[in-house]
Structures are given as C-alpha cells and as structure tokens.
Amino acid sequence: MPRPARYHHGDLRDTLLREAAILLREHGVQGLSLRRLAERAGVSRTAPYHHFTDKNALLCALAEQGFLRLDRLIDGMSLDPADPEPGLRQFVRDYLRFAAEDPERYELMFGRTLWKAGRPDPALTRVAHDCFRRYVEAVRPERLGSLGQGADPLRVAQASWATLHGLCRLLLDGIYLRREDMEAVSDQAVTLMLAGLRRD
Amino acid sequence: MPRPARYHHGDLRDTLLREAAILLREHGVQGLSLRRLAERAGVSRTAPYHHFTDKNALLCALAEQGFLRLDRLIDGMSLDPADPEPGLRQFVRDYLRFAAEDPERYELMFGRTLWKAGRPDPALTRVAHDCFRRYVEAVRPERLGSLGQGADPLRVAQASWATLHGLCRLLLDGIYLRREDMEAVSDQAVTLMLAGLRRD
DNA sequence: GTGCTATTTTGACGCCGTCAAGATTAGTTC
DNA sequence: GAACTAATCTTGACGGCGTCAAAATAGCAC
Numbered sequence: 001m002p003r004p005a006r007y008h009h010g011d012l013r014d015t016l017l018r019e020a021a022i023l024l025r026e027h028g029v030q031g032l033s034l035r036r037l038a039e040r041a042g043v044s045r046t047a048p049y050h051h052f053t054d055k056n057a058l059l060c061a062l063a064e065q066g067f068l069r070l071d072r073l074i075d076g077m078s079l080d081p082a083d084p085e086p087g088l089r090q091f092v093r094d095y096l097r098f099a100a101e102d103p104e105r106y107e108l109m110f111g112r113t114l115w116k117a118g119r120p121d122p123a124l125t126r127v128a129h130d131c132f133r134r135y136v137e138a139v140r141p142e143r144l145g146s147l148g149q150g151a152d153p154l155r156v157a158q159a160s161w162a163t164l165h166g167l168c169r170l171l172l173d174g175i176y177l178r179r180e181d182m183e184a185v186s187d188q189a190v191t192l193m194l195a196g197l198r199r200d
Numbered sequence: 201m202p203r204p205a206r207y208h209h210g211d212l213r214d215t216l217l218r219e220a221a222i223l224l225r226e227h228g229v230q231g232l233s234l235r236r237l238a239e240r241a242g243v244s245r246t247a248p249y250h251h252f253t254d255k256n257a258l259l260c261a262l263a264e265q266g267f268l269r270l271d272r273l274i275d276g277m278s279l280d281p282a283d284p285e286p287g288l289r290q291f292v293r294d295y296l297r298f299a300a301e302d303p304e305r306y307e308l309m310f311g312r313t314l315w316k317a318g319r320p321d322p323a324l325t326r327v328a329h330d331c332f333r334r335y336v337e338a339v340r341p342e343r344l345g346s347l348g349q350g351a352d353p354l355r356v357a358q359a360s361w362a363t364l365h366g367l368c369r370l371l372l373d374g375i376y377l378r379r380e381d382m383e384a385v386s387d388q389a390v391t392l393m394l395a396g397l398r399r400d
Numbered sequence: 401g402t403g404c405t406a407t408t409t410t411g412a413c414g415c416c417g418t419c420a421a422g423a424t425t426a427g428t429t430c
Numbered sequence: 431g432a433a434c435t436a437a438t439c440t441t442g443a444c445g446g447c448g449t450c451a452a453a454a455t456a457g458c459a460c
Contacts, residue, residue, distance in 0.1 A: 009408085028317050033447060044409050046449075051407095055448065103312075112307055115373045117228050132376050158370075158377060159388040163359075166366020170358075173315045176332050177358060188359040188396070196392035206425095209439080233416060244440050246418075251438095255417065 013051040015041045020062060021105075028104045029059065029113055059114055060121040066102075066109045067127040073098055074134045081145035089190050095164055096171065096186055103172040110165065135161060147197040160193045213251040215241045220262060221305075228304045229259065229313055259314055260321040266302075266309045267327040273298055274334045281345035289390050295364055296371065296386055303372040310365065335361060347397040360393045 052058040079087040099106040136157040141148025170177040223232040252258040279287040299306040336357040341348025370377040
C-alpha cells in the first residue's frame with residue numbers, strides 16, 4: 001500500500017488490477033465492487049473511472065490476463081507423436097489446476113457475465129480467440145501421431161476442449177463432481193479423447 | 201394480469217414464479233430484480249418476501265423447476281443395448297436443445313451463482329442430485345450393451361456428462377463454438393463417449 | 401511563472417436487496 | 431353474527447451499488 005497522502009496516486013491502474021484480482025478471487029464477481037476496490041486502493045469511489053471506462057472494462061482486463069496465462073500453459077504442452085498420452089495427461093492436469101487455482105477468474109474468462117450479459121472488449125475477444133487457435137495448433141492431428149490420421153483438426157480441438165471445459169465447470173461449481181474424483185475423472189477424460197481419435 | 205384492485209393477490213407465489221421465469225429468460229439473473237418482478241406482478245416491492253425468504257430462495261425455486269424438466273428428459277432416454285448409438289445421439293441432441301432453449305435457466309441450474317456464491321436450498325440440492333442419480337442409472341454400462349463391459353458406472357456417467365455439459369457451456373456462452381457447429385460437435389462427442397467405452 | 405491536460409474529489413441520481421412497523425384481509429372459534 | 435389470530439400486503443427507511451457532472455488538484459510543456 002503506497003503513501004496515501006499524495007493527490008495523484010501514480011500507479012493507480014496497476015494497483016486497481018492487482019486489488020481487483022484479489023477481490024475477484026476471494027469474493028467473486030458479485031463481491032467485486034468498484035467502490036470497495038477504490039477503497040482498497042486508497043482512492044475515492046470514482047477515481048477508477050479514469051482508468052477503466054466502466055466495470056465491464058475492468059472485468060475484461062482481468063479476463064484478458066487469464067487468457068495470457070492460459071496461453072503460456074498451452075505453449076508448454078509437449079506431445080510426443082510416438083506416444084502423446086503422457087503429454088496429454090499432463091496438460092489436462094495442468095489445465096484443471098489452472099482453473100481450480102482461481103475459479104472465479106476461470107468463470108469470468110468463459111462465463112456469460114462477459115460474453116453474454118456484458119460487452120467483451122475487442123482486445124479480450126482477440127486474446128480469447130488467439131488462445132483457442134493456439135490450442136487447435138497444439139492438438140493438431142499430426143502431433144497426435146498415428147491416432148490423428150485423417151481427423152478434422154477443428155473438431156478434435158472443439159470436442160476435446162469441451163470435455164476439458166465441462167470437467168472444470170463441474171468441478172468448480174461443486175456439483176456432480178468432488179475434488180477427490182478429479183484425478184480419476186481427468187484420466188477417464190484423456191482416455192476418452194484418445195479413444196475418440198482411434199475411432200475416427 | 202388479474203384485477204389489481206384486490207388487496208390480497210390470491211395467487212402471488214405462482215405468478216411470481218411465472219414472471220420470474222420470463223425475466224430470467226429475457227434478461228438473465230442480473231436483470232431479474234425482485235422490485236421489477238413485484239411491479240410486473242402488480243404488487244408492492246416487499247410483497248414477494250412473504251413467499252420467498254429472499255432472492256436466493258426464488259432462484260433456487262427456478263433452478264428446481266429446471267431440474268424437474270431435465271428429469272423428464274432423462275427418463276425419456278431409451279437405449280437399445282444391441283445398438284445404443286442412435287438413442288445416445290438423440291439424447292445428446294435433446295439435452296443441447298433443452299439447454300439452448302433457456303440458457304439463463306441452464307446457467308442458474310449449474311453455475312456458481314447458486315452453488316458457490318449463493319446458498320442452494322436443501323430441496324434444490326436434493327432434486328439436483330436425484331437428477332444426476334437418474335442419469336447414472338440411464339447410462340449404466342449394462343444398457344450400453346457390449347460396450348459397457350466392466351466400466352465403472354459412476355465414472356462413465358461423470359465423464360460423459362462432463363462432455364455434454366462442456367459442449368453446452370461452450371455453445372451457450374458463445375465462445376469457441378458456433379451454433380452451426382453444434383450438430384457436428386455433438387456427433388463428435390457421442391463418438392467420443394462410445395469410443396471411450398470400447399477402450400475401457 | 402502561465403496555460404493545458406490528466407487525474408482525483410465531492411455530490412447526486414436511480415437502482416438494488418432487505419428490514420421494521422403498520423394496514424388489510426382470510427380463516428377459525430365462539 | 432363477533433372476536434381473535436394468522437397470513438398477506440403496504441409504506442418507509444437503510445446501506446450498498448454503478449455511474450454521471452462539476453469542481454478541485456497536480457503534473458507538464460512552454
């Protein structure tokens with residue numbers, strides 16, 4: 001917390017993002033109010049509006065950060081075409097951990113709050129689509145070796161990602177899937193994906 | 201809209217549920233305010249509190265309705281053990297249509313609003329778990345014929361339902377999956393599930 | 401210094417969920 | 431019928447929210 005005596009904060013935008021991330025993680029979107037946020041940053045209620053046009057814009061920025069992190073995770077995926085299974089299994093585990101570490105952020109990234117109820121920034125839209133494109137490349141049939149022969153890359157990506165995403169949601173929203181079952185179900189999911197490829 | 205002259209409404213609870221369902225569908229949880237709702241029912245702002253202890257309770261009731269409908273859908277699933285694929289394919293289509301017909305309701309049923317941020321009613325919890333138990337029974341390995349040999353019923357249900365759920369979320373939240381791709385991806389998902397069983 | 405612009409503040413508006421106190425009606429018991 | 435009780439509904443109020451407008455303050459170029 002920097003000195004509160006100054007009229008100009010000097011680093012408000014970054015401070016807001018940092019504190020907003022904390023509020024989001026600990027209290028969810030509902031608990032993340034611009035007024036609380038301003039107070040935590042030691043600044044008046046309307047000061048944030050000079051750095052984010054409105055709450056929607058702030059949320060977009062937070063979601064954007066999330067996608068950038070997810071990018072790194074996807075880039076880190078390494079599949080051995082001769083035996084892609086261990087690499088895939090690792091990635092699924094990483095992905096689930098990523099989502100479980102900050103569920104509210106994950107919800108923000110993919111949920112209706114921004115994509116339906118809100119107005120996703122052009123920047124956010126771009127980053128999100130980029131992220132998916134990256135994923136499509138990462139699980140390209142060629143990289144899956146003999147398994148991927150002749151499969152449609154886009155379909156493979158969509159179906160596998162849907163499985164992954166579904167697992168996360170079930171887990172995070174705490175319905176139909178307990179934390180203890182995670183490992184087993186995640187393994188089952190990998191088996192599912194690979195088997196699906198074998199059949200195509 | 202019944203006569204507004206009477207002091208007692210007479211059918212307020214049902215009216216509230218009906219109007220709330222409309223507000224939910226058209227404006228989402230965000231747009232469903234108790235005050236707007238009361239106004240639409242032709243009643244004062246606090247009248248609803250005599251029928252629902254708070255907004256959370258009202259939302260729980262709405263979600264509950266959704267699960268009852270989903271129950272009927274699951275009960276309607278018919279799988280031929282000799283060839284379960286067409287039945288499964290039909291169910292997946294039905295499920296996606298169910299979710300797509302009222303996305304905000306689906307979000308309410310499975311999302312964080314109630315299960316994490318809110319306090320799910322005991323009644324809701326019961327209905328939701330009942331619904332899943334029904335699903336577990338519906339896709340029991342025996343019903344899948346030779347495919348299901350030796351598979352763990354719970355895992356099969358969790359993994360297949362996660363896939364289904366993931367598809368819905370991707371579709372409804374409008375990210376990474378377009379309406380036109382629905383059919384193709386849904387078919388791919390069925391292939392995935394069946395193939396997964398063949399491998400177990 | 402003067403002026404320009406970015407930043408921050410206070411004040412206000414309308415919306416929200418919800419509580420408290422009182423008014424009105426329905427239902428039960430005599 | 432009357433009296434009482436419980437259910438239902440109303441008005442009024444409180445604090446919190448997002449956001450706009452106008453005024454104050456500070457940094458910066460000249």
